[in-house]
Amino acid sequence: MAEFLIYDKVHGVDTLTPMQLAKYAQKYPKTFQIKYDAHYQKGDIIEVREDGFYTNTLKGDLSRWPFRVVQVTGMKPDKKYMTGDDKYKRLFNIPTGDGKKIHIAASLQDITLIDKNG
Numbered sequence: 001m002a003e004f005l006i007y008d009k010v011h012g013v014d015t016l017t018p019m020q021l022a023k024y025a026q027k028y029p030k031t032f033q034i035k036y037d038a039h040y041q042k043g044d045i046i047e048v049r050e051d052g053f054y055t056n057t058l059k060g061d062l063s064r065w066p067f068r069v070v071q072v073t074g075m076k077p078d079k080k081y082m083t084g085d086d087k088y089k090r091l092f093n094i095p096t097g098d099g100k101k102i103h104i105a106a107s108l109q110d111i112t113l114i115d116k117n118g
Contacts, residue, residue: 001051002075006094007040008068008101014041038088043114045092048077055102062101070094070111071104091117 013036016024025032040046046067054069081092093114105111 002072002077003049003051003054004045004070004072004081004094005047005049005054006068006070007042007044007046007066009066010042011039013039038084040090041093043093043095044090045081045094046090048079048081050077058102065101068100069102071102072108072111073104073106075108085117089116091115 013021021036025036051071055071058069082090083092084090093116095112095114103111
């Protein structure tokens with residue numbers, strides 16, 4: 001099995017208005033666009049690990065934890081899902097599902113996996 005660690009919150013820069021974004025871009029012309037392009041988006045795959053890496057270690061109340069785990073039965077961990085493009089933007093996304101912090105899927109076909117690169 002493979003366990004996907006998914007970013008599960010709205011990033012602060014996603015709540016900025018176009019005017020606020022322009023203000024930050026003007027204030028930090030050398031770094032803002034690079035950091036903006038690289039920020040995590042809700043549903044981005046952060047890591048892929050072997051079975052039990054997360055589910056066997058998570059304890060207590062996870063409601064404030066900014067991640068969720070999707071466990072896929074019968075799949076070996078593949079580092080390709082953790083890759084980013086030349087701007088460090090994550091290429092793969094699993095949209096938020098049923099609201100559970102730990103979700104178990106029988107196969108990769110049972111989840112929605114989006115390749116943001118097309």
